[in-house]
Every structure is written in C-alpha cells, then in structure tokens.
Amino acid sequence: MAEFTLRLRRFDPESGDAPYWDEHKVDLEPHRSVLEGILQARARFDGSIAIRCSCRAAICGSCGVRINGQPALACHTHLDKALRGARDGVIEVEPMGNMPVIKDLIVDMDAVHWKKIRRVTPWLIAKQPVPEREYVVAHENMVDVTQSMACIQCGACVSDCLSMEVDPDFIGPAALAKAYRFVGDPRDAEQLERLQDLAEDPAGIFDCTHCFKCIDACPKGVAPMSQIMRLRRRATGDHHIVDRNNGARHESAFVSLIRDHGILWEAELLPRSHGGDSFFGKFAPAAGAELVDSLPVIAKMLLRRKATPMKILRPHNLPAADLKQIKRIYTTVEGREERFELNLYISGYDEEESEDTATAAVAADGGGQTAAESGQPGQSPEGSPTR
Ligand code: SF4
Numbered sequence: 001m002a003e004f005t006l007r008l009r010r011f012d013p014e015s016g017d018a019p020y021w022d023e024h025k026v027d028l029e030p031h032r033s034v035l036e037g038i039l040q041a042r043a044r045f046d047g048s049i050a051i052r053c054s055c056r057a058a059i060c061g062s063c064g065v066r067i068n069g070q071p072a073l074a075c076h077t078h079l080d081k082a083l084r085g086a087r088d089g090v091i092e093v094e095p096m097g098n099m100p101v102i103k104d105l106i107v108d109m110d111a112v113h114w115k116k117i118r119r120v121t122p123w124l125i126a127k128q129p130v131p132e133r134e135y136v137v138a139h140e141n142m143v144d145v146t147q148s149m150a151c152i153q154c155g156a157c158v159s160d161c162l163s164m165e166v167d168p169d170f171i172g173p174a175a176l177a178k179a180y181r182f183v184g185d186p187r188d189a190e191q192l193e194r195l196q197d198l199a200e201d202p203a204g205i206f207d208c209t210h211c212f213k214c215i216d217a218c219p220k221g222v223a224p225m226s227q228i229m230r231l232r233r234r235a236t237g238d239h240h241i242v243d244r245n246n247g248a249r250h251e252s253a254f255v256s257l258i259r260d261h262g263i264l265w266e267a268e269l270l271p272r273s274h275g276g277d278s279f280f281g282k283f284a285p286a287a288g289a290e291l292v293d294s295l296p297v298i299a300k301m302l303l304r305r306k307a308t309p310m311k312i313l314r315p316h317n318l319p320a321a322d323l324k325q326i327k328r329i330y331t332t333v334e335g336r337e338e339r340f341e342l343n344l345y346i347s348g349y350d351e352e353e354s355e356d357t358a359t360a361a362v363a364a365d366g367g368g369q370t371a372a373e374s375g376q377p378g379q380s381p382e383g384s385p386t387r
C-alpha cells in the first residue's frame, strides 16, 4: 500500500460556482489505476465526485480524462506511473478538453464527439446486389482498416486536437478515423462520395494540421492522423479530387517546394497553392486575396522580429549535396508503379507459420513491430479486442 494525493478538477455548472481544485489522499497499491483512486476518494470522502466509467479494463472508452495535463484512460493509468508524471507529487485529474463539462470529470461526448461520428455516416453502405453468401474480403484490405476498427470511442484524441481547438467545426480525428474504416472497406458502395464529401467540407480532411497530438493521445494505437492521411491519399492520389478548399493544391505545393528546395519556403507556398508550380502562379487572384487577408499576421510577425522581409522572400535552400539526397527520395517514390502504403498495424499470427517464425502480418511492406515483439498477438496494441 502507498499513499497518493489526487487533485481533482471539480465543476458543477448548475451550482453557478467557478471550477476549483479538490485534493484527497488515497491508499492503494501503486499498480492500481487512477480510476480506482478516484473511486476510493468518492467512497471515503465525497460521494458527489463525478466520473464516468464502466469496464475498468480499457475497453469501453468511458473514463477518458486528462492526467497531469495529458489525455488518458483513468482505468488504464497506474498510480505510480501517474505520480512519475506529476509536477509536485500530486496527481492532477481534469476533464477532457474540446468538450463541454457536464460535471467534474464528465464531459458532454454527445455534443461534440458523437455528433462528429454521426457526421461521417458511420456504417457500411453495402454494394448491390448483396451476394447470397458472405462477402469475401482480401486479408490486406482488412488489415488496412483494422487499425481504425480498434477505436473504443474514448474521445482522448478529440480532447487534444489542436485544429479542433481553433475550429470547433473540424470533423476531428476520431470521426475521420471512423470514416477511413468504411472508405478502406472494399464492400462499401460510396467510397468516392464519402471522399468527395470529406474533401469538400471546409472542416474536413484538409483541416488537420499534422500536429501528431491525436497519435500520442490514443490509448489504442489507432493513429487517427495516419487514417486522415490515408483519406487524403485516396482522395487526391486515387480519385484526383481537387477540392474547393484548395487542400489538394496546397498539399502538392508542399511536395513540389520540398523537391525544389529541400526545405519549406513559406513565401512561395501561398502562390503555388493557388496558382500552381509556375511563375504566373504568383499572380493568381486567389493568392492575392489570401495574401491581403494574411497581412495583419505577417505585419505582427515582422514587428515581433520573428522574421525579416529578406528572410521571408529569399529562397530557402538546403546545401546541394543534401538536396541531391532529397531528390533521390522523390525519384524512388515517384518511380514506383503502385503507391506504397505503410500500415504498421498488427494483424495477428500467421497460423501456417511455426511458432519460431510466427510474426504478425503487417500490411503492404511488412515493416514495423510484429505481434511477437509486442506481446499482443492478434489484438490491438493495448490488448483489447478490435471492433
Ligand atoms: S494531427 Fe490533425 S487530427 Fe490529429 S490532433 Fe493534430 S490537427 Fe487534430
């Protein structure tokens, strides 16, 4: 047994009082979970502490909270581990972000998370005619969507999404990962329509800023950002969708700038995103309009000396030898006949292989961690059943 101090964020909107911190000491074995600590504090000291939980085994996704500022499942975080991440020897537990608080540690998942999940039509639209017997789906197709199927809808990624913080309309990591579950399923009849919808929505796939936060936050290894990138590759690479949000053109401007300079040159990014990879691109009316729109931000940047006009306007270039290496990568990747998908998710043991040689099948390139290495055969990285 050891003593742990929990500092809980308390808030009851109906009381009219402001949120406050509430501390309790609990006695538990160090390998017990933060959730058990909270439940003990509730049983011993204050029956009004509110937290949502059910399975206590990292499966139902109910107990998402922030522990020491990081999103986590309370039932899946050991007290000793949480203590190591605590700033002053006290484990801080707060409700998840980006969602309104109903009471204490319970957020309104319906108002944000579930609303966004419903937005992506989260069910299979079966191709017609439906076969008399079962559909047979290729193994690699199932591996490709298994990662998004591992989601337990805990909302941890939503809580930490930086884009959603700025634009609450953003469909968000969990819902877009769910969308990939059906876009990547060969039995779905409306893959193109789904992609068009998600690309054309100003709060859709191009609203993600690649911040990686959702990958770090997810307790199930779903890697929502990777699913969003897969949606983008399908939209732009496979279906050549050029969206009205300029997302596809912006993306290809990034690609061409890195190929030409080896490093991003922001001043050139805007005209290339609107006018393409040519001298005349600089005079695209849409680029001019956006430049005018951005002038206050640029002025602020200059005033704060974050950049100088010369630094912005002069092309950024890597040394020639390094640039040559970058170009080699492009030549290799663009020279492939087929797009090379990198899905590092674990699919399970191959039954036909002997125990010694059994390794997890990994989609596409066979890289990444195997089930044998992770000790989680045939399951998601945290050991929960996939769905
Ligand atoms: S990578 Fe994209 S979806 Fe994930 S948290 Fe960042 S902005 Fe949100």
Ligand code: SF4
Residues within 6 Å of the ligand: 150, 151, 152, 153, 154, 155, 156, 157, 158, 173, 174, 177, 217, 218, 219, 220, 221, 222, 223, 224
């Ligand atoms: S993607 Fe991961 S973090 Fe997001 S809701 Fe699903 S399980 Fe939770």
Ligand code: FES
Residues within 6 Å of the ligand: 052, 053, 054, 055, 056, 057, 058, 059, 060, 061, 062, 063, 064, 073, 074, 075, 076
């Ligand atoms: S209580 Fe079910 S995931 Fe924590």
